[in-house]
Amino acid sequence: MLYDVIVTRPFDKVFTYSSINEQLKIGQVVLVPFGKKIETGIIWKKNVEKPKYKIKEISKVIENLILSQNIIKFINWVANYTLAPIGSVLKLILINNDIVEFNLEELSNTQISSSIISLNEEQENAKSQILKSIDKSKQPILLEGVTGSGKTEVYFEIVEKILEEKKQILIMVPEISLTPQLESRFKKRFGIDVLLWHSKISKKNRKTIWHKCFSSEQVIVIGARSSLFLPFSNLGLIVVDEEHDSSYKQEDNIRYQARDLAIVRSKIENNYILLASATPSLETINNVKLSKYNHVYLSKQYSGTPLPEITIVDLNSNKLEKNKWISKSITDQISKCLANNEQVLIFLNRRGYSPLTLCNNCGFRNECDQCSSWMVMHQHKKVFLCHQCGTMKKLNLNCPKCQEQDSIKFIGPGVERVAEELTLLFPEKKISIMSSDNVNTHNKIKKFIDDIQNKKIDIIVATQIMAKGYDFPNLSLVGIVDADAGLFGGDPRAIEKTFNLLQQVGGRAGRGRKLGKVLLQTYFPDQQIIKSIQLRERESFIEKALKERKNFNIPPFGFMTSIIISSHNKALASKYSSQLVQLGQNDHNIKVLGPVQAPIYLLRGQYRYRILIKGDNRKNLNKLTKKIVGGVQLPSSVKLIIDVDPYTFM
Numbered sequence: 001m002l003y004d005v006i007v008t009r010p011f012d013k014v015f016t017y018s019s020i021n022e023q024l025k026i027g028q029v030v031l032v033p034f035g036k037k038i039e040t041g042i043i044w045k046k047n048v049e050k051p052k053y054k055i056k057e058i059s060k061v062i063e064n065l066i067l068s069q070n071i072i073k074f075i076n077w078v079a080n081y082t083l084a085p086i087g088s089v090l091k092l093i094l095i096n097n098d099i100v101e102f103n104l105e106e107l108s109n110t111q112i113s114s115s116i117i118s119l120n121e122e123q124e125n126a127k128s129q130i131l132k133s134i135d136k137s138k139q140p141i142l143l144e145g146v147t148g149s150g151k152t153e154v155y156f157e158i159v160e161k162i163l164e165e166k167k168q169i170l171i172m173v174p175e176i177s178l179t180p181q182l183e184s185r186f187k188k189r190f191g192i193d194v195l196l197w198h199s200k201i202s203k204k205n206r207k208t209i210w211h212k213c214f215s216s217e218q219v220i221v222i223g224a225r226s227s228l229f230l231p232f233s234n235l236g237l238i239v240v241d242e243e244h245d246s247s248y249k250q251e252d253n254i255r256y257q258a259r260d261l262a263i264v265r266s267k268i269e270n271n272y273i274l275l276a277s278a279t280p281s282l283e284t285i286n287n288v289k290l291s292k293y294n295h296v297y298l299s300k301q302y303s304g305t306p307l308p309e310i311t312i313v314d315l316n317s318n319k320l321e322k323n324k325w326i327s328k329s330i331t332d333q334i335s336k337c338l339a340n341n342e343q344v345l346i347f348l349n350r351r352g353y354s355p356l357t358l359c360n361n362c363g364f365r366n367e368c369d370q371c372s373s374w375m376v377m378h379q380h381k382k383v384f385l386c387h388q389c390g391t392m393k394k395l396n397l398n399c400p401k402c403q404e405q406d407s408i409k410f411i412g413p414g415v416e417r418v419a420e421e422l423t424l425l426f427p428e429k430k431i432s433i434m435s436s437d438n439v440n441t442h443n444k445i446k447k448f449i450d451d452i453q454n455k456k457i458d459i460i461v462a463t464q465i466m467a468k469g470y471d472f473p474n475l476s477l478v479g480i481v482d483a484d485a486g487l488f489g490g491d492p493r494a495i496e497k498t499f500n501l502l503q504q505v506g507g508r509a510g511r512g513r514k515l516g517k518v519l520l521q522t523y524f525p526d527q528q529i530i531k532s533i534q535l536r537e538r539e540s541f542i543e544k545a546l547k548e549r550k551n552f553n554i555p556p557f558g559f560m561t562s563i564i565i566s567s568h569n570k571a572l573a574s575k576y577s578s579q580l581v582q583l584g585q586n587d588h589n590i591k592v593l594g595p596v597q598a599p600i601y602l603l604r605g606q607y608r609y610r611i612l613i614k615g616d617n618r619k620n621l622n623k624l625t626k627k628i629v630g631g632v633q634l635p636s637s638v639k640l641i642i643d644v645d646p647y648t649f650m
Contacts, residue, residue, distance in 0.1 A: 001018070001019060001020075001021075001022045001024075001046065001047055002016055002017070002018055002047065002048050002049070002050060002055065003016070003017055003018075003019060003024060003043050003044075003045065003046050003047075003048065003058070004016055004043070004044045004045035004046075004048050005017050005030060005032055005041040005042065005043060005044060005058070006041055006042055006044045006086055006087055006090050007032060007034055007039040007040070007041040007087055007090075008039060008040050008041065008087055008088075008090050008091035008094050008096075009034065009039060009085075009087045009088075009091075010085045010087055010088045011085050011086075011087045012079070012085040012086055012087070013086075014044050014045065015032070015034070015041075016048060016050070016051045016053075016055060017030075017032050017055065017056055017057060017058045018055050018056070018057050018058070019057065019058040019061070021058075021061060024043050024046060024058075024061060025043065025046075025066050026043055026044065026045070026046065026069075026072070027042055027043065027066045027067035027068065027069070027071070027072055028042060028043040028061065028062075028065070028066045029041075029042055029061075029062040029065040029066065029067065029094065029100050030042065030043060030058050030059075030060065030061050030062065031058070031059045031060040031062070031097065031100075032056065032058050032059055033056045033057075033059055038059055038097065039097070040094050040096070040097045040100055041090070042067055042072075042090065042094075062100050062101070065100055065214070067093065067231060068231075068233060070268050070269050071093065071231060073268050074264070074265050074268050075089050075090055075093065077264055077268070078092075078254075078256065078261060078264075080622075081264075081618075081622070081644060082254055082255060082256050082642070082644050083561075083622060083625060083626065083629075083642045083644060084254040084255075084256075084642075088253065088254055089254060092226065092229040092254065093229050093231060095206070095210070098203070098207070099206065099207050099210050102207055102210075102211045114160050114163070114189065114190050114191070115188070115189055115190075115191065117153060117156070117189065119150070119153060119154070119157070120150070120302060120304075122149075122298055122299065122300055123149075123150050123153060123154050123298065123302070126143065126145075126154045126296045126297075126298055127154055127157045127158075129294075129296045130143070130154070130155075130157075130158055130274070130296055131157075131158070131161070133294045133296075134158070134272050138266070138267070138270060138271065138272060138273075139292070139293060139294055140263055140266070140273045140274075140275060140287070140292070140293045140294070141272075141273070141274050141275070141293065141294045141295075141296060142243075142275045142276075142277075142280055142284055142285075142287075142288055142293050142294070142295045142296070143155060143274055143275065143276045143277075143296050143298075144276075144277060144278070144280050144295065144296070144297050144298070145276075145278060145297065145298030145299075146278055146298065146299060146300065146301060146307060146507070147278045147301075147307075147503070147504065147506070147507020147508070147511070148301040148302060148303065148305075148307075148471070148507060148510075148511040149278075149298035149299070149300060149301055149302055150298065150302035151276045151277075151278075151298060152182070152185065152241075152276075152469070153302070154296075154298070155239050155274055155276060156185075156189050158237065158239075158272070158274060159171075159190075159220070159237065159239070160190075162236040162237040162272070163190070163218070163220075165236055166218055166234075167218070167234055167235065167236025167237065167271075168213065168216070168217075168218060168219050168220075168221075168232050168233075168234045168235045168236060169219070169220045169221070169235075169236060169237045169238075169239075170221050170223065170227060170228070170230070170232065170235060170237070170238045170239070171194075171220065171221065171222045171223070171239045171241060172223060172224070172225065172227060172228065172238065172239065172240045172241060172248075172258065172259075172262060173222060173223070173224065173241050173242065173468075174224070174225075174241075174242050174245035174246075174247035174248055174468070175224065175245075175247050175465070175468065176196075176198040176199075176200065176224055176442060176445070177439070177445050177465050177468060178241070178242070178468050178469060178470075179196050179198070179222050179442065179445075180442065180445050180446035180449055181449055181469075181470060181471065182222055182241075182469075183196065183222060186220060186222070190220070192220065194219075194220045194221065194222050195209045195212065195219055195220065195221045195222070196221075196222055196223070196442070197209055197221050197222070197223030197224065197226070197227040197230065198223060198224040198226075198227075198442075199224070199226070200441060200442065209221065209230070210230060210231065213230045213231055213232045213233070214231040214232075214233055215233070216233045216234040218234075225247070225248055225250055225256075225258030226258075228258050228261055228262055228265060232269075235265075235269050235271050236271050236272065237271060237272045237273070237274070238262050238265070238266050238271065238272070238273045238274070239273075239274045239275075239276060240258075240259050240262050240273070240274070240275045240276065241276050241277075241469065242276070242277055242468060242469055243259050243275040243276060243277045243280065243281065243284060244277045244279050244280055244281040244284070244500055245468075246493070246497060246647055249647040249648075251647075251648065255641070255642070255643040255644065255646075256644075257645055257647070259275070259281075260283075260645070275293070278503065278504065278507060279499070279500040279503050279504060279538075281496070282496055282542065282545055282546055282549065282556060283555060283556045285542055285546070286546060286556040286557075287556070301510075301511065303473075303511065303512060303513055305510055305511075305512070305513060305514070305515055305516075306510075306515060307510070307516075307536070308478070308506060308507075308509040308510040308515065308516030308517055308518050309515070309516075309517050309518070310506060310518045310519075310520065310533060310534045310536070311329075311517065311518070311519050311520070311534075312519075312520050312522060312525050312530060312534055313327050313329045313330065313519055313520060313521045313522070314522065314523075314525045315327065315521055315522060315523050316523060316525075324421060325348075325413040325417065325418055325421060325481055326346070326418065326421055326422070326425075326479065326481060326521075327519075327521055329519060330346075330479040330519050330521065331425055333477055333479070333517060333519060334346075334422075334425075334426070334459065334477065334479070335426075337476055337477045338426065338429060338458060338459075340476075341455075341474075342474055342475070342476040342477065342514065343452065343455070343457065343458060343459070343460070343472065343474045343475040343476065343477075344458065344459045344460070344475070344476075344477045344478075344479070345459075345460045345462060345466060345475055345477070345478045345479070345505075345508055345509070346418060346422065346459060346460070346461045346462070346478075346479045346481060347462055347463075347466065347467070347478060347479065347480045347481065347505045348413065348414070348415050348418050348461070348462075348463065348480075348481040348482055348485075349463050349464045349482070349485055349486070349501070350412075350413065350414045350415065350463065350482070350485070351376065351378075351387065351414055351415060351435050351436065351437055351463055352376040352377060352378045352379075352385065352387075352414035352415070352416055352437070353376075353377045353378055353379040353380075353410065353413075353414050353416040353417045353420075354376070354377045354410035354411060354412055354413065354414055354417055355374065355376050355411070355412050355413075355414055356374050356376075356410075356411040356412055357374075357375065357377055357384070357408050357409065357410055357411065358408070358409050358411050359399040359401065359402065359404060359407045359408055359409075360404070360407045360408075360409050361399060361402050361404040361407045362399060362401055362402040362404070362407075364399050364400070364401040364402065366384050366393070366408070368386035368388065368389065368391050369391065370386065370388075370389050370391055370602070370603075370604050370605045371386055371388040371389050371391075371600060371602050371603050371604065372600055372601045372602040372603075373386060373387070373388050373600055375391075375393060376414065377395065377410055377414075378416065378437065379416045379417075379420070380416060380437070380438070381437075382394070382395045383395055388600060388603055388604070389603065389604045396408075413481070415433050415435055415461045415462065415463055416433060418461050418481060419431050419432075419433050419461040422459055422461065426458070426459065429458040429459055430456060430457050430458045430459070431457075431458065431459045431461065432448070432451070432457045432459075432460060432461070433460075433461045433462070434448060434460055434461070434462040434463070434465055434466055435462065435463040435465060436463070436465055439465065449470070452472050452475070453472065455474060460475075464501060464505075466505065466508065467501050467504040467505045467508075468504070470508060471511055472508065472511065473511055473512030473513075474512060475508055475509060475511070475512075475516075476509055476510055476512075476514050476515075476516045476517065477509055477516065477517050477518075477519075478505060478506055478508055478509040478516070478517070478518045478519070479518075479519045479521070480502060480505060480506070480518070480519065480520045480521060481521055482521065483502060483520040483521055483522040483530060484522050484523060484524055484527075485498075486498040486501065491648060491649055492549075492552070492554055492649075493647060495529055495545065496545055498529060499529055499532065499533065499538075499541060502520065502533050503533060503538070506518040506520075506533070520533070520534070528541075528544075529541070553614065553616070554614070555645065558614055558615065558616055559614070559615055559616065559617065559618045559621050559645070560612060560613065560614050560621075560645065560646055561612075561613045561621055561622070561625050561642065561643065561644050561645075561646070562610060562611070562612055562613075562642075562643040562646035562649070563577075563580065563610070563611040563613070563625070563628070563629070563640065563641070563642055563643075564598065564608055564609070564610055564611075564640070564641040564643065565577040565580065565595070565608070565609045565610075565611070565638060565639070565640055566603070566606035566607060566608045566609075566638070566639045566640075566641075567606060567607060567637055567638045567639065568605055568606060568607070568637065569607070569637060569638075570607040572635070572637060572638050573606075573607045573608065573609050573638065574595070574607075574609060576632060576634055576638050577594070577595035577609035577611060578595060579632050580595070580611060580628050580629070580631075580632055581594060581595055581611055581628075583627065583628045583631040583632065584611075584613065584624055584627070584628045587620075587624055589615060589616065589617075589620065590613060590614065590615040590620065590621060590624055591613070591614045591615070592611065592612075592613050592624075592628075593611065593612040593613070593614065594609070594610055594611040594612055595609040595610065595611050596609065596610055597609060597610075598610045598649075598650065599649065599650050600650045606639070610649065612646075612649075613625060613628075622644070625642060625644075629642065
């Protein structure tokens with residue numbers, strides 16, 4: 001019999017193979033010869049007509065491995081929406097040839113025993129609202145609550161209900177940095193080791209988790225965005241924790257928003273989905289306003305302590321000393337906290353020691369050879385590092401252009417420079433940096449969190465990695481060094497991201513019994529966003545932000561698709577991006593903007609142009625995008641990326 005097979009390669013079409021087995025089912029996993037290799041695939045259609053090319057035979061049928069119709073529907077939906085090749089989407093599910101071969105006898109059943117926890121009155125009300133909501137419908141639920149309100153304990157109650165039904169559970173987190181603390185809380189609450197899914201787990205664990213999910217074993221998986229593509233066969237609940245976080249947007253290969261796809265998968269699987277955040281995204285809030293999502297709100301901290309006081313430090317009147325980055329207002333408060341044996345968080349969302357280096361003699365700036373971006377000086381590693389492509393240069397303070405000795409000076413601070421300043425101010429105290437440069441594995445993250453909880457660290461200097469759902473009861477002061485970072489630029493989500501980031505960071509203070517304090521250093525104290533954060537006027541900020549989005553017809557009120565064209569050859573990138581734009585000019589209901597040079601014009605040696613397509617209807621937008629992309633035959637030296645619902649414009 002002849003079968004159409006989709007292989008895990010970047011092709012948007014099926015390939016026909018033969019098999020003497022006439023009992024193969026749709027979704028059956030098979031191994032097939034493809035070129036000179038053996039590839040994994042699935043049966044897409046059976047009993048098909050013979051094509052004109054020579055038919056090859058299916059090499060191997062993986063017995064008892066048949067993807068469900070729901071997973072096939074999900075694969076189809078993702079491919080149609082993101083305009084990604086269906087083979088590439090299938091690869092997100094099947095991963096590689098090795099993962100499908102497995103001895104099911106190696107799996108061991110998990111025993112779950114829940115412990116009783118005490119909820120406060122507001123949490124009990126929230127729990128009741130959610131349970132009533134899920135009894136009525138499978139509509140998505142937004143669990144919103146101020147930082148420290150105990151959202152996790154509330155959704156644990158829903159997890160328990162689903163476990164009683166012997167269903168599988170997926171808890172999605174935006175980054176692996178969140179997993180150690182959440183993992184220990186699950187262990188304490190349910191008496192089990194949860195399964196962790198992220199890019200850095202071992203091949204053996206990856207295979208075991210994949211097959212546990214496929215075999216209907218009752219599991220709780222805590223995972224990054226790729227966990228959404230695990231082959232759950234009995235999924236009862238998806239929780240998207242920190243649902244607002246932009247890390248849910250995949251920016252490489254297939255570009256997708258994992259939160260949005262989680263809602264789609266939940267609908268296909270007909271299960272429950274809960275979105276949790278202290279700062280919900282504008283898209284989610286708009287869906288609540290349209291009654292597409294149910295909404296449950298926690299207004300108080302679980303501890304009963306009032307929310308931390310937020311103070312603005314105006315750097316126009318509180319002048320910084322030369323080559324100093326922390327104001328006296330903040331250092332005075334640090335001293336008070338340390339005297340009370342309390343912990344401090346100093347926040348600066350800038351890795352390394354200094355973001356820019358400059359020659360005092362000729363003005364030379366250290367730029368990456370592969371990217372149009374400045375090299376960042378990293379003191380700890382003794383290198384200049386490009387944060388775009390990872391290129392490193394040995395640290396040398398002599399100017400490579402004019403040859404002047406020791407003429408390279410550092411402009412602006414990164415977390416390493418701020419930590420250095422704090423070490424001079426508080427030499428007896430333990431000061432540690434938390435950034436993706438040094439806290440970048442599960443074990444390192446776990447140790448760092450344990451050190452904070454065991455009070456082995458007095459002052460934490462951190463990037464946005466700390467702006468997640470961490471809970472440190474002894475941390476009473478947060479100082480934000482550069483509150484203005486992110487306010488300016490061409491990103492339409494910049495203001496929302498900045499507001500959420502500052503609110504989340506501030507929420508790390510005062511989560512115990514002591515009243516916390518937050519100090520924001522800024523040169524723009526009259527900026528509306530700064531005032532809104534200080535006065536906790538989130539509602540008015542949201543209304544204004546949604547109004548602006550509506551005026552500009554951008555999400556959630558309009559739709560956007562970005563096309564990025566890149567090549568090592570500058571002229572070719574320019575030529576083909578112009579040709580693509582010409583093909584989209586006849587549709588008056590859709591705007592095709594560009595091409596323009598990308599803000600990071602040169603990236604990893606590739607010259608880049610961007611095209612932005614805007615419209616009121618996603619289906620029409622995708623139809624036009626297909627027409628544009630299909631209308632030009634690109635040479636192999638020119639690459640094209642489609643980004644449906646773009647989040648960044650770099």
